[in-house]
Amino acid sequence: MNATIELKCVAAVLVFLAGVARGALANRLGRSQSGKWAARLANVFAGGVFLGAAFMHMLPDARANFESVFTDVEYPYYTLVAALGFLLVFLLDKGVTLPRSSSDRFILICWRSSYRFIPSSPA
Numbered sequence: 001m002n003a004t005i006e007l008k009c010v011a012a013v014l015v016f017l018a019g020v021a022r023g024a025l026a027n028r029l030g031r032s033q034s035g036k037w038a039a040r041l042a043n044v045f046a047g048g049v050f051l052g053a054a055f056m057h058m059l060p061d062a063r064a065n066f067e068s069v070f071t072d073v074e075y076p077y078y079t080l081v082a083a084l085g086f087l088l089v090f091l092l093d094k095g096v097t098l099p100r101s102s103s104d105r106f107i108l109i110c111w112r113s114s115y116r117f118i119p120s121s122p123a
Contacts, residue, residue, distance in 0.1 A: 055082065 029035030062078040070077075 051086075058082070 026039060029039055059079065059082060062082065063076070066073075066078040
């Protein structure tokens with residue numbers, strides 16, 4: 001057997017075992033109040049890592065593409081578009097989920113009140 005294939009098989013087994021172990025740990029931590037807090041904190045940290053990785057990989061390509069199309073613009077609009085896209089997805093997520101606290105209710109009220117600014121389509 002090729003050494004590369006052996007290494008890939010060992011890595012696949014280790015990833016599987018790590019996933020099973022962490023799943024069991026999450027199940028065990030989810031039973032206590034402090035474990036739920038730790039799981040929320042880990043979830044927020046993981047989300048930040050994924051968001052940071054996505055922006056770090058996508059923004060240089062967006063800059064290159066934007067500068068190749070709009071050669072005379074000096075303001076970095078690609079970052080503005082990325083931030084607005086993130087904000088739109090965040091507001092959609094908050095608007096769709098049911099309110100669970102006072103801050104969520106405020107976001108839901110803002111989301112629903114924005115409908116009056118959207119012109120209605122003619123019937």
